[in-house]
Amino acid sequence: MSPQKSKLVKRISVILIALALAVLILGVEGYRFLFPVLPKVAAPKEVVRLDQGWTEDQREKYYQTAQGSLIIPYSWFMALERPEVGNHEPFANEENLVRYDLVPDASKYNHDHLPVGVTIQTIDDDHLRNLGCGAPPCAPGSSRHKEWVTYTCAACHVAQIKYQDKSFIVDGGRGRWNFTVFNTTLANLLLVTRYSPGMFDRFANKVIAFEKRPSTPDEKEKVKHELDEFLHGPSIVGGIMAGIKNTYPTEEGYGRMDALGRGANGQFGPLDDRNILVANAPVLIPPLWYTHDFDWVQSVAAIGQPLGRNVTESWGVNSAVDLANPDPTQRFHSSIPIRNMFWMETLISVMKAPKWPEDILGKVDPQLVDLGRYLYEEKVFDNARTPAEEQWCPDASPSGDYQPCPNPQTQAKGLCARCHAAIGQVNANENGKRYFQLPMYKLSVIGTDPMDAVNFNGRKVYTGVLKDKFGGREKVGVGEALLVTTTEIMARELDHQHIAPEDRLKITGFRKNDFRAPLAYPARPLTGYWATPPYMHNGAIPNLYEVMSPVNERSASFWTGSEVFDPVKVGYRTEEFEGGFRFDTKRNLLEAAAFSVRELFAGHLRFDRDIAGNSNLGHEFRNAPKGTPGVIGPYLSPKERMAIIEYMKVMSEVGPLDDGSEYRRRIALLKDMEGEYK
Numbered sequence: 001m002s003p004q005k006s007k008l009v010k011r012i013s014v015i016l017i018a019l020a021l022a023v024l025i026l027g028v029e030g031y032r033f034l035f036p037v038l039p040k041v042a043a044p045k046e047v048v049r050l051d052q053g054w055t056e057d058q059r060e061k062y063y064q065t066a067q068g069s070l071i072i073p074y075s076w077f078m079a080l081e082r083p084e085v086g087n088h089e090p091f092a093n094e095e096n097l098v099r100y101d102l103v104p105d106a107s108k109y110n111h112d113h114l115p116v117g118v119t120i121q122t123i124d125d126d127h128l129r130n131l132g133c134g135a136p137p138c139a140p141g142s143s144r145h146k147e148w149v150t151y152t153c154a155a156c157h158v159a160q161i162k163y164q165d166k167s168f169i170v171d172g173g174r175g176r177w178n179f180t181v182f183n184t185t186l187a188n189l190l191l192v193t194r195y196s197p198g199m200f201d202r203f204a205n206k207v208i209a210f211e212k213r214p215s216t217p218d219e220k221e222k223v224k225h226e227l228d229e230f231l232h233g234p235s236i237v238g239g240i241m242a243g244i245k246n247t248y249p250t251e252e253g254y255g256r257m258d259a260l261g262r263g264a265n266g267q268f269g270p271l272d273d274r275n276i277l278v279a280n281a282p283v284l285i286p287p288l289w290y291t292h293d294f295d296w297v298q299s300v301a302a303i304g305q306p307l308g309r310n311v312t313e314s315w316g317v318n319s320a321v322d323l324a325n326p327d328p329t330q331r332f333h334s335s336i337p338i339r340n341m342f343w344m345e346t347l348i349s350v351m352k353a354p355k356w357p358e359d360i361l362g363k364v365d366p367q368l369v370d371l372g373r374y375l376y377e378e379k380v381f382d383n384a385r386t387p388a389e390e391q392w393c394p395d396a397s398p399s400g401d402y403q404p405c406p407n408p409q410t411q412a413k414g415l416c417a418r419c420h421a422a423i424g425q426v427n428a429n430e431n432g433k434r435y436f437q438l439p440m441y442k443l444s445v446i447g448t449d450p451m452d453a454v455n456f457n458g459r460k461v462y463t464g465v466l467k468d469k470f471g472g473r474e475k476v477g478v479g480e481a482l483l484v485t486t487t488e489i490m491a492r493e494l495d496h497q498h499i500a501p502e503d504r505l506k507i508t509g510f511r512k513n514d515f516r517a518p519l520a521y522p523a524r525p526l527t528g529y530w531a532t533p534p535y536m537h538n539g540a541i542p543n544l545y546e547v548m549s550p551v552n553e554r555s556a557s558f559w560t561g562s563e564v565f566d567p568v569k570v571g572y573r574t575e576e577f578e579g580g581f582r583f584d585t586k587r588n589l590l591e592a593a594a595f596s597v598r599e600l601f602a603g604h605l606r607f608d609r610d611i612a613g614n615s616n617l618g619h620e621f622r623n624a625p626k627g628t629p630g631v632i633g634p635y636l637s638p639k640e641r642m643a644i645i646e647y648m649k650v651m652s653e654v655g656p657l658d659d660g661s662e663y664r665r666r667i668a669l670l671k672d673m674e675g676e677y678k
Helices: 003-026 028-034 056-063 074-079 094-100 125-131 179-195 197-210 217-231 234-245 259-268 306-316 338-349 366-378 451-458 464-470 478-496 501-507 589-601 638-650 661-668
Strands: 046-049 118-122 147-151 158-163 166-171 440-442 460-462 475-477 520-522 557-560 581-584 631-633
Touching: 028 179, 056 338, 074 147, 074 197, 094 179, 179 197, 179 217, 179 234, 197 217, 217 234, 259 306, 259 451, 259 460, 259 478, 306 338, 306 478, 338 478, 366 638, 451 520, 460 478, 464 478, 475 478
Parallel strands: 046 166
Antiparallel strands: 118 147, 158 166, 440 520, 460 475, 557 581
16 A cells, blocks of 8 residues: 555544544434434335336346445445434335335345345456455455445336325336435444444344354454445545535435536546546436437437446446556456346336326326427427527537438427427438437527536546556546446456357447537437426426426425425425425525635635526526527416426327337346347
8 A cells, every 4th residue: 555545544544533433422413414314204005007118027127136336245234223323223124215215125036125226236256356345456355245235227217206195106217316315324324333332243243144154253353344444445435535525515415416427536536536526516317218219318418329328327326347456457347247237228228108197196188288289299489599500519420320410300390399309310320220319409508507518528537547548648538538448348348248249239239339528418308207307407497387487487496305296287295394305596695605705715706696506597488589598488378388288298209219129128028137139
């Protein structure tokens, strides 16, 4: 260990001990700081599963299929106690975990009764040396745990929605999981457990019993050593340093995270500390239906290949990748199970959007639907700019595939359809596959919060020990950095997992691995979006009614985290409740004053009430001169807004593309991950 790292470890040790002492001294207040109040969750009388084209077996397997995220050893997760003072019940019991807005799961693959998307991953022996300690490469003599708790795609992409005494499940929807609080709680709980003698004694005994180790004092000391090593590892140290440096200043809350910012910090931080940047652009978890058929995905339409997207996402939520190993032959080892990723992507590709459940949420009004269809599909916005004026077009497609921009099939009519209609790409790629070409709208035109696109576009990556992979350059753009590293990770894992050369084109989705960082946002087809509140990429608008309202009629603040649905304005309950998250688009005067003082000490001089990443501006329907930034349609009367909502409950404007969907259905029906890939 270098002298600098040794000093850092000692400093972190002092911080950990100081935090533990502070918790003991502050008592209840210290616990509230480390473990925020969570909402109370009442079990619904009935849970309905909507028909989205999956079998029950496919759904249950999706909920429990690991994607590579190594969080903490599984035995530790099962041994931890709940954070409430004096409560010795397991942290991992369902009654506790659903309070973080995870969805209960009773599937046959879920042997430990964990929520949807929280499961176990076993690291194979070939990868155990580098990955089993959770901090690759493992320190000499450190424990190598084979079984880890992991998050699956379903943790973020399954939602439970409640209305009156019934709940229904939306697969592939926007989950409301409070990812940040959940992970912070786990880290704080490990810290408190380590320095609380009674908690640690119970924890160690449970770990020893779970792992069938000898029940001896020496073994208990080994557990303490393993926990100390983890608390000094990159996950915990990185979290503490992020708190000290205020790396993530914009609170995320339920169903939001700064995916691109947090992901890139975690991915490239091991190469160089300068790669860890302030991330202040939380975005909503996106719905998954039809994404397999989009030309580019992610909040800023940054990734082109399905496998590259899934590897990037898994890596960004703590899959272990041995990126900076001094030995070049050991780099790019990862915990990402490529076969699992392929099966899940294939399953998602045959998913259907959810249909409005009239037996739960009420019948639609046919007359309003007709008016809404006219406004959505037919009415012309006279002040609209031309597609060439509105849309962002790349200089050239990174893949070399021809994409006419603006797409000549772009609709000129329909207040909503002119942007959100599903239009097919007019030219197939070299493998004969067609995709929906999503129109990209300039930031100055759409006027919504720009931070997600601006931060990602401006990010540069210091290449560190990978300098030779980038032609000797010390710094490259984030798109190139992700392209090169994910290509290396996939190549190594395709070899390691013995994927035959003739199957690799299928597993990569018949596409090249492409990344970009546009200063624009995509407009997706909106079938099924009634089930995905709140709205805008950053979740700053609580319901569909306010999406179509002028900014001065939108909520400046509202509460999130509730599963209770409003079928009229189409959103979740927004009034204050215990454990909810207050979403503020602006700071109050006192907070703004404190912000200006911090800015002054940082060498800046500004007073700003806007909270970065939380703007509810733009995408506005109001009467204004042509070209007014953020105005994308005329003023709508309350009845017209309700009519468009009524139509959006029942519309289905996305048709399948002729690109092998039958092949994909056969793959999705496999009973295990070792089946044929032909």
